[in-house]
Amino acid sequence: MGYIVLVTGASSGLGKSIALHLHSLGHTVFGTSRNPKQYIDTFPFTLLELDVTIKESIAHLFGELQQLNKPIDVLINNAGVGITGPVEETPLEAMRANFETNFFGPLAMIQRVLPLMRKNKKGTVINITSIAGYMGLPFRGAYSASKGALNIMTEAIRLEIGNQGINVITLAPGDYATDIASRRFHAPVINNSPYQKAYQGSLNTMDSHIDSGNDPIEIAHKVAVLIEQANPRPHYVVGSFIQKFSLTLKKILPQKAYEKLLKNHYKL
Template identity: 55%
Template sequence: MSKVVLITGGSSGIGKSIGEFLTHKGFVVYGTSRNPERYPETKFNLVKLDVSDTTTIKEAIATVIAQSGRLDVLINNAGAGITGPIEEIPDAEIQRNFETNFFGPIRVIKAVLPQMRVQNSGLIINVTSIAGYMGLPYRGVYSASKGALELITEAFRMEIKDFNIHMTNVAPGDFATNIAAGRYHAPVLEHSPYKKPYGDTLSLMDAHVSGGKDPQLMAQAIYKVISTEKPNIHYKVGEFMQKFSIVLKRILPDKVYENMLMKHYKL
């Protein structure tokens, strides 16, 4: 029997690549979008879901179960970028980012757990970020939201273990997607004390995304996780130095690591 997969944020970028790859591998795939009608050419099922709206979450999951009879894999991929000096980012934008990157995945997890418990099986994959392992300058809110999802997954895994449901994190580095265009940018203010360092860092971040890896690598990594009987707690996917930066954070003194980051961002 083909496994049934639900991917939040499946209309573009990494989510779309994962959906197409898994469809090719024979999975029954449902992606989600807040406006699925805008993507008529999608090569897999696309259902309406907004991670900030519990009603749409319940309706989307009910649709999947009604059509396919089960739900084997949830991939929490929907996410939003945000940049800016923390002092200058409006509180409402910080809260909105956490709604999408942290509270949204939790809502979807809570909604799928009853079905997976009935099945006595299931896998939940939370797409986080290598940025969630460190506080990055002018990406602090994004780092915090993804880091929070990493940590809560560690706790969630232990709580759902008795139900034969597995949960894991997959943290990508920079990939060539449209996330830079869709994220919230705090404006570079003319009279801001952060004008030059933030402006320079913003240009560097956009260059990293534009020169990022092919999203197909994430799709392949997700497929390997799904094919693993007992997934690890954390996976990292990206450039060697991006993954190695997590190792360096563990072994270097705090200030040495901080100086390394500042040098990288030319701060």
């Protein structure tokens, strides 16, 4: 029997791929978008309205699901946005806005869904984080921090909820070919800024990594496997060999050697 799955940010990229794949496997999928009317008749699954940064929008979504009498078995906290810029020059409001979507949004969803899952004595929450959340990447500091914060919060939630049949885990993708780069907040490259050359260079590297990224279906396949696991690990990583290996290197190399590796990679 299939699960009832809620996928935030299912209008594009990884979320769309996850929602389509789980639907094709026979699960009942509810995807979300801030503008579902843009996508009428586009998807074989139901697309509901949700902005994870707006309390009322979250309340409305859960009201709709309750009316439909659909107990959520699985929540995929996928909605997220990118942000780039030198930390020194990125407006704090832009960083706060990023955290609202990437960190507080998923947490707000978790706060709504856990009581429902507890009632049903089962459920899985998968927080889509990022390999970038395991290290502070240059000119992506706010993004790395928002995803790293979600990683740590996931660990805390797991310890708090104990063994209630509910699994809360993270899945950290490497680079996948989606439109995330075109939607992210870019702090402007400021003329004569001490960061101008390095920031522009890093932006070019980041964009080429995303453009040449793997197929999002890999993430969808992993999600399909994880939701079937009775006792999953706290964290999973999916990406190219080198992206995954960079996490192993971070664990085994001396800190300054790892930092040097990143500096060489980003030509800093």
